[in-house]
Each structure stands twice: as C-alpha cells, then as structure tokens.
Amino acid sequence: MNNLTKQKLWLSITLIVTFCFFGSIFFIFIIWAPSAVQDKYGLPGSVLSKPDVIILSTRLIMVGDSLGNPNNIKTGPKTFFIETGKTAGQIAQELQKAGFITDADDLILYWQYKGYDRQIRDGVYLIPANASALIIGNNLVQGESGFTEFAFLPGWRKEEIDHLLATSRLIRAPKKVLLKDCYPDFLSEETEIEGFLSPGAYQIPDDYSNNDIYCLFADRFFSTLPDDFILSIENQGLSLLEAITLASIVEKEMVVESEANRIVGVFINRLKADMLLQSDPTVQYAIASVNDGPPWWENDISGSDLKVASPYNTYLNNGFPPGPICNPSLVALKAVANPEFHNYFYFRTACDQSGTHTFSETYEQHLAAACN
Numbered sequence: 534m535n536n537l538t539k540q541k542l543w544l545s546i547t548l549i550v551t552f553c554f555f556g557s558i559f560f561i562f563i564i565w566a567p568s569a570v571q572d573k574y575g576l577p578g579s580v581l582s583k584p585d586v587i588i589l590s591t592r593l594i595m596v597g598d599s600l601g602n603p604n605n606i607k608t609g610p611k612t613f614f615i616e617t618g619k620t621a622g623q624i625a626q627e628l629q630k631a632g633f634i635t636d637a638d639d640l641i642l643y644w645q646y647k648g649y650d651r652q653i654r655d656g657v658y659l660i661p662a663n664a665s666a667l668i669i670g671n672n673l674v675q676g677e678s679g680f681t682e683f684a685f686l687p688g689w690r691k692e693e694i695d696h697l698l699a700t701s702r703l704i705r706a707p708k709k710v711l712l713k714d715c716y717p718d719f720l721s722e723e724t725e726i727e728g729f730l731s732p733g734a735y736q737i738p739d740d741y742s743n744n745d746i747y748c749l750f751a752d753r754f755f756s757t758l759p760d761d762f763i764l765s766i767e768n769q770g771l772s773l774l775e776a777i778t779l780a781s782i783v784e785k786e787m788v789v790e791s792e793a794n795r796i797v798g799v800f801i802n803r804l805k806a807d808m809l810l811q812s813d814p815t816v817q818y819a820i821a822s823v824n825d826g827p828p829w830w831e832n833d834i835s836g837s838d839l840k841v842a843s844p845y846n847t848y849l850n851n852g853f854p855p856g857p858i859c860n861p862s863l864v865a866l867k868a869v870a871n872p873e874f875h876n877y878f879y880f881r882t883a884c885d886q887s888g889t890h891t892f893s894e895t896y897e898q899h900l901a902a903a904c905n
Contacts, residue, residue: 569594574667578648589646596639600670603663604633610659612752615673617734621650624673634666643667649674656682656734657753684734687862688784690818691727693829694750694860704743715748728777728857729754757863765870769801774856776869781857784865785814785830788888793868795892799877808878810847818858819843 571577574593577586613633615624621644625637634640643666644650652674660669683701685694695707710726726747731754737746759765766776779800787793803810813834819841821829831838839846845854877892879899884891893899 574643574646577646580648581646586646589642592642593646596642599636599639600643600667601665602635603665604635604669606632606660606662606664610661612749612756613658613660614733614753614756615653615655615658617655619653619655621645621653624653628666628669633660633664633669636666640666640670643670644674647674654682654734654736656684656736657731657749658736659738659749679739680736681739682734683737685730685732685860687732687865688859689732690821690829690859691725691730692821692826694730696827698746703737703741703746708743710744710747712751714744715751724774725856726751728781728860730860731757732860732862759863759867759870762866762870769872771869775853777861777866778853778857780861780865780869781859782810782812782814783868784859784861785817786812787865788890790864792890793864794871794873795875795877796880796890797868797872798875799880799892801872802876802878804852806878807851809849809851810853812847815845815847815854815858816841818854819845 569590571590577589581589611631611633613628613631619627622637622641625634625640625644628634628640629637641650644653649670654673658672660672681701681703683698683703685697691710692707695704698704699707712724712726712729715726730747730750733753735749735753737749741749762776763773766773771779779797782800783793783796786796800810800812814830816834816838817830820831820838820843821827822845823841823843839848842849844850845858847854875892876894879893879896880890881893881899881902882891882904883889884904891902893902
C-alpha cells in the first residue's frame with residue numbers, strides 16, 4: 534500500500550470518526566437531552582429560545598435525580614416566608630440555608646427551564662416534611678392548588694382580620710384565639726393572640742382550621758422577630774407583652790416610618806415619669822371594643838370619648854393597656870427595640886399635612902404647636 538493510499542485511508546477514518554463524534558454530540562445535546570428533560574419535567578417555558586432550552590436541558594441532565602430527592606426535614610409542615618421583591622436566586626439560597634433543599638443552583642435551573650423564575654409569589658408557605666426540591670419549587674409558583682391567597686396590613690386588629698378571613702371563606706365564624714393555643718409552653722397567662730400576628734401575604738391551605746390559620750400568622754411573627762429583640766427589651770425592663778403592646782400603639786400613631794423610634798422614645802419618657810400615655814389609638818380601640826365595632830378605628834376622637842370606661846383607655850389608666858391594640862409592623866417592633874433617647878414628652882400632628890409630627894419637651898410647647 535503506497536503512501537497516497539494510506540493517506541486516503543487515514544483521511545477517511547478521520548472523517549468517519551469526526552462525523553460519529555459530532556453526530557453523537559448533536560444527538561445527545563440537540564435531540565436526546567431536551568427530549569429526556571421534557572419527559573421528566575414537562576415542557577420548557579414558552580419564553581425560552583431553542584439555544585436556551587438546549588443549554589438548560591443539558592445542565593439539568595447533569596443534575597441527575599437531586600431535584601426529586603426528599604429533604605432531611607422529618608417533622609412538618611414548616612413555614613417559609615418570601616418577602617416582596619426577592620429574586621429567584623435569593624429565595625433558592627434561603628431555602629438551602631433553611632435546610633429545605635440541598636442545592637439552590639439545581640432548583641434555579643429548574644425554575645429557569647420552566648420559566649418559573651419570575652413567577653414566584655411572595656407570602657408564607659408551608660413546606661411538608663420530606664419534600665423534594667421539585668415539590669417545593671412547584672409550590673412557590675403560580676398554578677399551585679389547595680391554597681388560598683390572603684393578606685392583611687400592619688395596624689389591623691384581629692376583628693378586621695376575622696372579617697376578611699370570613700369574607701374569603703377561610704373561616705366560618707370568628708373565634709377567640711390564645712397565644713398558648715399555638716405555643717402551649719410559651720406564656721402561661723391567658724394572653725390573646727392579638728399583636729402576635731405578622732402582617733403580609735400568605736398562601737393558606739384550604740383545609741386549615743381557624744386556629745391553624747392564626748398559628749400560621751404567629752409562626753411568621755416569631756420567625757421574623759429581630760434576633761436582638763428579646764435582649765433589647767429586657768435591657769429596657771419591658772416584658773414581651775409590654776413590648777408588643779408598645780409597638781402596636783406606635784404602629785397606629787406613626788404615619789411616617791422614620792419617626793417610629795422617636796415616638797417610642799416619647800412613650801418611654803412618659804412611662805419613666807409616671808405620666809399617662811394618653812394615646813388616641815388606645816381610645817379608638819376601646820370605643821370599638823365597647824361598641825363591638827365596626828368601624829374599628831374612629832378618626833375623630835371627642836372629649837367624651839376620652840372618658841370611655843375601658844382598661845385600654847390610656848387617658849384614664851396609667852401604664853400599658855392590658856395588651857396590644859393591633860398587629861404591628863416590623864418597623865414598629867424594631868423601633869421598640871431601638872428607641873430614640875431624647876427629652877420629648879409630647880407630640881402632635883404637624884400642621885403642614887405631611888403626616889409628620891411636632892415633638893415638644895414641655896406642655897407649653899405642645900400647646901403652642903397646635904394648628905390654628
């Protein structure tokens with residue numbers, strides 16, 4: 534066999550091997566991988582381009598069965614809170630940090646493949662025990678069943694939440710709920726759950742009872758409470774119930790969040806000086822409770838209203854009312870943990886209709902700040 538023949542033979546072999554190699558690559562990445570992933574996870578998101586489908590399918594093939602493996606959470610369900618504005622990547626990382634999934638990158642790949650990465654809803658979710666990343670990932674996006682969306686705002690009292698729950702057909706009739714119904718060993722006294730309900734959006738299972746729903750709200754409250762909250766209030770000589778009660782009053786007093794810490798400082802100064810708190814929202818709460826509402830928050834308080842007989846009326850009773858008057862925001866809670874220290878004992882609504890307040894050290898200054 535001459536050299537020319539040998540060269541032709543090697544060229545032919547090289548071409549055949551090259552064709553087989555690239556043919557195999559084409560088959561695996563262009564045909565087999567997308568087909569296999571589609572069989573396993575369903576159709577890809579409609580917004581994906583063909584190259585995106587190929588790339589994501591290839592990467593999902595490399596993930597193997599990790600998305601379908603159950604997590605190590607043996608008891609459940611556990612709550613997981615998604616704040617508004619969180620990206621899919623941030624949510625996946627938080628799921629991994631909480632131990633609900635083993636690999637955040639794998640879940641992000643799945644969300645991207647399905648086009649779910651921009652469809653994740655905020656709210657509080659229940660993560661079942663031994664759930665896989667695939668189950669969890671699907672529960673956090675649009676199209677889930679067996680849940681009802683529900684949300685309430687900071688500053689709402691329980692009766693307002695009751696009404697909306699009943700209107701949404703999540704409960705049949707309002708019932709009294711105690712904090713010990715959710716945490717038997719937490720507080721021994723007959724502390725009602727008012728004030729310990731975290732405002733925001735929720736995904737509520739359709740089979741949840743009245744108590745289950747309120748315990749879900751309370752779970753989120755304690756899970757989002759600042760880490761240093763208990764230590765901070767103890768350093769101020771406040772019990773947990775007193776701190777939440779103060780936060781609820783501040784929640785209804787403030788309009789501009791930047792004033793929350795200063796408002797807390799005013800009430801602490803008054804308590805230390807053994808002065809009445811004289812907070813209008815406590816009177817509003819008392820009036821609605823006596824009249825069995827609604828409305829639950831009267832905007833205009835008269836002189837006679839200030840004399841309403843109620844332990845919640847801080848114009849008549851010294852110190853804190855028996856408990857919270859509403860369910861405060863995280864802003865109000867953080868303000869109680871970090872009050873502004875000053876010499877103000879009074880504040881009233883500013884006259885410029887900005888929603889801010891004018892703060893005064895003396896009663897004479899307070900009177901002088903009245904609007905004409």
